[in-house]
Amino acid sequence: MMVNRNILTLDEFTIQQMRSFPAATGELSSLLRDIGLASKRINVEVNKAGLVDILGDYGTTNVQGEEVKKLDIYANNQLMGVLKHGISCAGIASEELDDIVVFDDEVSNNSKYICMFDPLDGSGNIDVNVSIGTIFSIYRRVSKLGIPCTKEDFLQPGNKQVAAGYVIYGSSTMLVYATKRGVNGFTLDPQIGEFSLSHPDIQCPADGKIYSVNHGNFFQYEQGVKEYITCCQKKTKADGGPYTQRYIGSMVADVHRNLIKGGIFTYPGTTDKPNGKLRLLYECNPFAFIVEMAGGRATDGKQRVMDLQPTELHQRTPFFVGSKNMMDELDAFIKAD
Numbered sequence: 001m002m003v004n005r006n007i008l009t010l011d012e013f014t015i016q017q018m019r020s021f022p023a024a025t026g027e028l029s030s031l032l033r034d035i036g037l038a039s040k041r042i043n044v045e046v047n048k049a050g051l052v053d054i055l056g057d058y059g060t061t062n063v064q065g066e067e068v069k070k071l072d073i074y075a076n077n078q079l080m081g082v083l084k085h086g087i088s089c090a091g092i093a094s095e096e097l098d099d100i101v102v103f104d105d106e107v108s109n110n111s112k113y114i115c116m117f118d119p120l121d122g123s124g125n126i127d128v129n130v131s132i133g134t135i136f137s138i139y140r141r142v143s144k145l146g147i148p149c150t151k152e153d154f155l156q157p158g159n160k161q162v163a164a165g166y167v168i169y170g171s172s173t174m175l176v177y178a179t180k181r182g183v184n185g186f187t188l189d190p191q192i193g194e195f196s197l198s199h200p201d202i203q204c205p206a207d208g209k210i211y212s213v214n215h216g217n218f219f220q221y222e223q224g225v226k227e228y229i230t231c232c233q234k235k236t237k238a239d240g241g242p243y244t245q246r247y248i249g250s251m252v253a254d255v256h257r258n259l260i261k262g263g264i265f266t267y268p269g270t271t272d273k274p275n276g277k278l279r280l281l282y283e284c285n286p287f288a289f290i291v292e293m294a295g296g297r298a299t300d301g302k303q304r305v306m307d308l309q310p311t312e313l314h315q316r317t318p319f320f321v322g323s324k325n326m327m328d329e330l331d332a333f334i335k336a337d
Contacts, residue, residue, distance in 0.1 A: 007196045007197055007198075008196065008197045009186075009192075009194040009195060009196050009197070010032070010033065010036050010175065010186050010194065010195040010196070010197075011033055011036075011194070013184065013186070013197055014028075014029035014032055014033060015029060017029070017179075017181070025112075027087070027088040027111065027112055027113060028088070028113065028138070028162060028163060028179075030086060030087060030088040031083075031086065031088035031089055031113055031115065031138060032138075032163065032165075032177060034082045034083055034086040034088065034089070035079070035082075035083075035115075035136055035165070035167075035175075036175055036186075036195050037082055038078045038079045038081075038082040038083070039134055039167040039173075039175060039195075040188065040193065040195075041078045041082075042071075042074070042075045042078055042079075042119075042120070042134065042167075042169070043167075043169055043173045043188065045071060045074055045075075046071065046132070046169045047169075049071060049126060062095060062096050069120070069123040069124075069126050071120055071123060071126055072096055072119060072120045072123050073096065075119035075120040075134060076094050076096040076097070076119040076120075078119075079092070079094070079117055079119050079134070079136075080092055080094065080101065083103075083115055084101075084103050084108075087107050087111065088111050088112075088113060089103065089108065089111055089113055089114065089115050090102070090103060090108050090109065090111040090112075090113065090114050090141055090148070090149040090153070091103050091108070091114050091115075091148070091149040091153070091154075092114065092115050092116065092117070093114075093115075093116040093117075093154050093281065093282065093313055094116070094117055094118070094119060094282070095117075095118045095119065095279060095282055095283075095314075096119060099151075099313065100149075100151055100154055100313065102148045102149055102150075103149075104148045108148075109145070109146055109147055109148055109149075110145050110146055111141075111145075112140055112141055112145065113138050113139065113140060113141065113162065114138070114139050114141055114149055114153045114154060115136060115137070115138050115139075116136070116137045116139075116154060116281050116282040116286075117134065117135060117136040117137070117282055118134065118135040118136075118279070118282045118283055119134055120132055120133070120134060121133050121134065121135050121166075121250065121251055121252045121283065122248075122249065122250025122251065122252060122253065124249070125248075125249060125250050130248060130249070130250055130253070131168055131169060131170035131171075131248065131250055131252070131253040132168075132169055132250055132252065132253075133166050133167055133168040133169060133250065133251075133252025133253065133256075134166060134167040134169075134252075135164075135165075135166045135251075135252060135282060135283055135286050135287070136164065136165055136166070136282075136286060137158075137161055137163075137164045137281065137282055137285055137286040137289070138161065138162050138163040138164065139153065139154070139156050139160055139161055139162060140160070140162050141153045142156065151313070154281065154313060155281075155309075155310045155311065155312075155313070156310070157285075157306060157307060157308060157309050157310065158280075158284075158285030158286075158288055158289060158305060158306030158307075158308070159306040159307060161285060161286070161289045161306070162179065163177060163178065163179045164177065164178055164285070164286035164287075164289040164290055165177030165178060165286070165290065166252050166255075166256070166286065166287070166290070167252075168252050168253060168256050170253065172187050172188065173187070173188040174186065174187045174188070174198070174199075174256075175188070175195050176199070176202070176256070176259075176290065177290075178289055178290040178293040178294070179293070180293065182201050182202075182293060182294075183201070183202040183203075183290055183293050183294045184197060184199065184200055184201065184202065185197075185198055185199030185200075185202055186198060186199075187199075199260075202259065202260070202294050203294055203295050204258075204259050204262065204291055204294040204295050204296035204322070204323055204324075205261070205262030205323055206262075206295065206323055206324045206325050207240065207262055207323055207325045207326065208258060208261060208262025208263035208264065208322065208323040208326055209235075209240075209241065209242070209243050209244055209262070209263070210243065210244050210245075210246050210257065210258055210261060210262065210263030210264070211229070211232045211243055211244075211245055211246075211263060211264050211266070211326075212245070212246055212247045212248075212254045212255075212258060212263065212264065212265040212266065213229055213245070213247060213265075213266045213267075213268075214247060214249075214267070215229075215245070215247070217268075217270050220270035220271045220272060221268045221269075221270060222268065222269070222301075222334075222337060223337045224333045224334035224335070224336060224337030225266070225268045225301070225330075225333070225334065227333050227336075227337070228329070228330050228333040228334070229266075231329075231333065232245070233245075246263070251265070251267075251278070251283065251287070255287050255291070255321060255322075258321075258322050258323070259290070259291060259294060259296070262322075262323045262326075263322055263323060263326070264320065264321070264322030264323060264326040264327060264330065265319075265320070265321050265322055266319075266320050266330070267318065267319045267320075268301065268318050268320070269301075269318040273316075275316045275317060275318070276300075276316050276317050276318035276319060277316060278316060278317065278318075278319045279314055279315065279316055279317075280305070280308060280310055280315045280316065280317045281310055281313065281314075281315065283319075284298070284300075284305050284317055284319045284321075285305065285306060287319075287321055288304075288305040288306050288321060289306060291321050291322065292306070295324060296321065296322055296323055296324055296327065297321070297322070297324050297327040297328075298319070298320065298321040298322075298327075299320050299321075299327065299331070300317045300318045300319060300320070301318050301320055301334050302334075305317065305319065305321075
């Protein structure tokens with residue numbers, strides 16, 4: 001088998017990046033590689049879910065009151081296990097767990113980073129074979145090294161993120177991660193079992209023609225949001241259109257498409273759920289960081305999402321993210337309301 005040595009694997013890329021910083025300890029690179037390993041294990045089970053007794057409901061609900069799927073539990077356990085047995089993570093928080101999990105051992109207590117994740121976003125689509133994904137966010141601890149991490153390490157605003165990323169399990173499996181140096185995408189090569197650099201230096205187009213929104217909730221949205229959606233529907237070639245509505249119901253898939261092609265993803269609050277549905281810490285902040293590092297924008301409809309100070313681990317927020325000029329247009333409608 002011929003291997004193209006001009007294409008860097010995830011391991012090679014992170015090591016190359018580390019060489020640019022002589023003082024780097026390698027902990028962040030190690031943490032990203034651990035997440036990549038867990039994602040490859042999850043990918044195997046996702047791809048054969050319909051063939052084994054791992055598809056369907058687990059029979060419980062998570063802290064959000066949502067039905068837990070069996071693959072949710074598997075994905076959560078894989079991420080938690082890999083990070084716990086690594087050398088670069090002091091503790092984790094997950095959508096599937098009520099509270100943080102502290103890795104209280106000598107190595108972990110001296111680790112600089114904590115990780116938060118949604119182990120399997122869009123899991124409601126598992127049974128119908130729609131693309132789903134893993135979302136993760138990495139922060140530097142604010143607590144003292146040498147002792148167990150604390151909840152304060154997790155309740156940091158998104159602008160303190162060191163790195164964030166997602167894995168999309170679709171027609172191909174792709175890991176995208178961002179640091180303040182940029183956004184890069186890696187596609188899993190099944191021949192060698194490695195994530196290989198396929199989308200270097202991803203930039204979100206400033207303009208797009210895709211808007212992603214759940215139209216079923218249209219009449220529960222605030223007036224400014226409704227007027228923006230109506231504007232999207234009426235766009236013509238003369239004013240930059242026509243726009244296309246695309247909504248999968250799996251945020252990883254929707255935001256990934258818009259990041260690559262240009263577009264806007266909206267999940268507003270409703271009259272029934274004014275605080276929205278999406279979780280700030282392990283869904284909105286990671287995507288806000290990724291899209292901003294690629295040149296886009298992310299808000300809660302009033303302010304930059306990453307400037308919000310979280311008060312709860314599973315805090316929810318309205319969320320709007322995407323191409324800069326589309327976000328600017330949305331802001332104008334919301335402010336005029």
